[in-house]
Amino acid sequence: MEESLKLKKATYHLYTFMISKLISTFGSQVYAFAISFYILQLTGSATSFATNLLCNILPRTLAAPFAGAITDRYSRKMIVIVSQIATTLAITGLLIYTLTSGLSLIAIYTTTSILSLTSMFSGIAFTSSITGLIDQPRIQKATAMNQMAISFAAIGSPAVGGLLYGTVSIPVFLIIFILASLIAVILESTMNFRLFAVINKIEEQKETMWQSMKAGIRYLRVQSTILVILWISLLINFFFGAFEVGYSYILIENLKMQSQHFGFTQGAFSLGMLLMSVYFSARKEVKFPLLVSKRGIVGLGAVIGSIALPLLLPMGYWTMFSYYLVLMFCFGILIITVNTPLHVMFQKTIDDEYKGRVFSIVETMSMALTPLGMVIYGVLYDIFPAQWVLLLSAAMLIITTLGMMRTSIIRKVHPKWKEKQVVHPVKAGTVAR
Incomplete structure (x- = not known):
């Protein structure tokens, strides 16, 4: 009862x-x-x-x-x-x-x-x-x-x-x-x-604020899985500078898109996020969140690189507008595909008494790198052609993701995915990657 x-x-x-x-x-x-x-x-x-x-x-x-x-x-x-x-x-x-x-x-x-x-x-x-x-x-x-x-x-x-x-x-x-x-x-x-929470705050109260912050950092250091996700998140925030600065710059300055049409592409991004959020709220929990997020990040890299396509292959205005409408819709879907499984994984792997400190560290480092990325990319877009900045950044994001979230890391985090790969090697013919 x-x-x-x-x-x-x-x-x-x-x-x-x-x-x-x-x-x-x-x-x-x-x-x-x-x-x-x-x-x-x-x-x-x-x-x-x-x-x-x-x-x-x-x-x-x-x-x-x-x-x-x-x-x-x-x-x-x-x-x-x-x-x-x-x-x-x-x-x-x-x-x-x-x-x-x-x-x-x-x-x-x-x-x-x-x-x-x-x-x-x-x-x-x-x-x-x-x-x-x-x-x-x-x-x-x-x-x-x-x-x-x-x-x-x-x-x-x-x-x-x-x-x-x-x-x-x-x-x-x-x-x-x-x-x-x-x-x-x-x-x-x-x-x-605290309906479901079990948090022991007795020891925490004995610590000074500085000791409490250091304890959070020590906790994070031994959580190898969370550290990998954290570094990937930081890199995404940095490389997003290529998108944040480049997208508006390319569409408004280079391609001369009308402001109202530019607003529609931003709306398509929000719509993609909304629909994917609805999907995740209705479906069963993702079994292998790190794997899903890895594929989502690779997809984000592909979309960031694709923003440069109309600069390499000239398109008619309405074709270009439709292209960016679809691209931003996909971008919104992929953002949720990356974020939701990782957030769920954080919630289930971080101990309750350390969650505040871990999430605050993520917030601090993400916010610190975002303006840095924008400044660096602002300079790069002034010096180099926009399409090559985007393509190089997208390639670096994909390569970094594939390296830091390589198969051995995924198997370590999700042992059941490893079992699933080798359950019927004869029937499957090959091991899934």
């Missing part, structure tokens, strides 16, 4: 988690859309716009290691709720300042920095709590539904933001965000973050 009640509560968590994530993500993205447009219209300066982006990235990068240690030492539910309340207060403060003194860049930068920190704390605490909120068989479903919420927000927020920006004032945007954040707080307060 007790087990049945826990499963019902887990089902409630499954949908409450997705709705809370959807509401908070949608609100923050609509806010980001409005603020970005406001900054560009107010200043017309790319530097001011970039400064706001830096205020979003830098605090997360600097504070992530501390966020992980704090998440593992204290109540994750309390961290999530306090972070969401802090978000609400920050936006309320910006609203009051706007109504009394008018909106200024300093106020925007300050608010962006605060929101960066609160979203990071909330995100790490939530991610670390999935195995406490949801029963083991439905972790993949929970991860996929989380991705669905993010995809819904990515598709809908630009449309809603664009519609509202032309009809309502900035204070109305802020009020909408405040209401969304309050609803998220109420939903999160009804969740039991």
Whole structure:
């Protein structure tokens, strides 16, 4: 009877988690859309716009290691709720300042920095709590539904933001965000973050913050599987600089694609993510997640390289547009194919008491390499032809993936895949690769 009640509560968590994530993500993205447009219209300066982006990235990068240690030492539910309340207060403060003194860049930068920190704390605490909120068989479903919420927000927020920006004032945007954040707080307060969790925090409380962070690094060093995935993730984030910088540059500058058509290709990317998230939420858990992710990363490399094709083989405008529409749809599918199995694998292999620190290390290193990749690729695109930068980067990503996730590593992580390969060698004729 007790087990049945826990499963019902887990089902409630499954949908409450997705709705809370959807509401908070949608609100923050609509806010980001409005603020970005406001900054560009107010200043017309790319530097001011970039400064706001830096205020979003830098605090997360600097504070992530501390966020992980704090998440593992204290109540994750309390961290999530306090972070969401802090978000609400920050936006309320910006609203009051706007109504009394008018909106200024300093106020925007300050608010962006605060929101960066609160979203990071909330995100790490939530991610670390999935195995406490949801029963083991439905972790993949929970991860996929989380991705669905993010995809819904990515598709809908630009449309809603664009519609509202032309009809309502900035204070109305802020009020909408405040209401969304309050609803998220109420939903999160009804969740039991330790429904399935077994975490021993007695020893953790005896450690200093610095000792706790070092313990997380020591734990990560002995987890060879997680280290491989971590390095692959870092490389993907670095090589994604080729895509992040090159895609917009090639389509807008080189191929002269209209802005509205460019937006459609971005929408196709979000649609691919959404549909694949729905698929993962409905299907059984992936048996060999590292193998699936390896194939997905190789596919991503192929797509990144394919972006250069219209520069090598001239196409008509509508053929080119259709080509990129399909390419970005596939890109969205592959992103989820890579991310979802790896996230599920992380949830099931990392001990609960170390999850916050491990996920914070991933966050720190990923955020650190992303701007570095963008800077390097920005220089490379100015010096070399775009098609060769893309093709070389794609080749390096594929080669690195095949090397770091070679067959021996896959077999070590998934022994049953090795057994499956050699169960009927006579019937199969060859061993699968």
